[in-house]
Amino acid sequence: MATAVLARENDENRVLTQAISKIAGCWKLSNEQLGAMLGLSAASVSRLRSGSFELDRSNKAFELGQYLVRLFRSLDALMGSDDDAAMSWLRTANLDLEGRPIDLIRSVKGLGEVTNYVDDYRARV
Structure with a gap:
């Protein structure tokens, strides 16, 4: 049973790591930017993106x-899966x-505030 739990946790780690890497690519985030969001060093983010972390x-x-995945999904739904529109929204005051x-x-x-803002806006649409 402990082996099954460990396997599930390893899968969750892998899936979230891959999702974060894809989000960073879609939003054209630098390693430093993504690191600041996750509380990781730019070097750790580089290893994350290469698959070694x-x-x-x-x-x-x-x-x-x-939270970053939640924000991505909510913003993606609002923007109709238009990555350029999402990036524009993220970079506009x-x-x-x-x-x-x-x-x-x-x-x-x-x-947390940005994620809640986007979720609240989606609830009104």
Whole structure:
């Protein structure tokens, strides 16, 4: 039974790591930008992108990665899967959020606020 749990956790680590890597590619995030969002060094993010490092369920970076995936999915739904529109929204100053979302999501607080903002906006649509 312990082996099955460990295998499931390893799968979750791998899947989230791959999703984060794809999001970084879609949003054209640098290793430094992604690292700031996840609380990782640029070197760790480089290894993540190359496949030699995985997020671990027991670390804060995993939880932050889950929020990043949630933001990506919500923004993708709002923008009709238009990556250019999503990137434009992320890089444009938002009066409600009082800043550019791409800058705000570099902190834990900002990531939560931007994610909640997009989720709230989706609920109204």
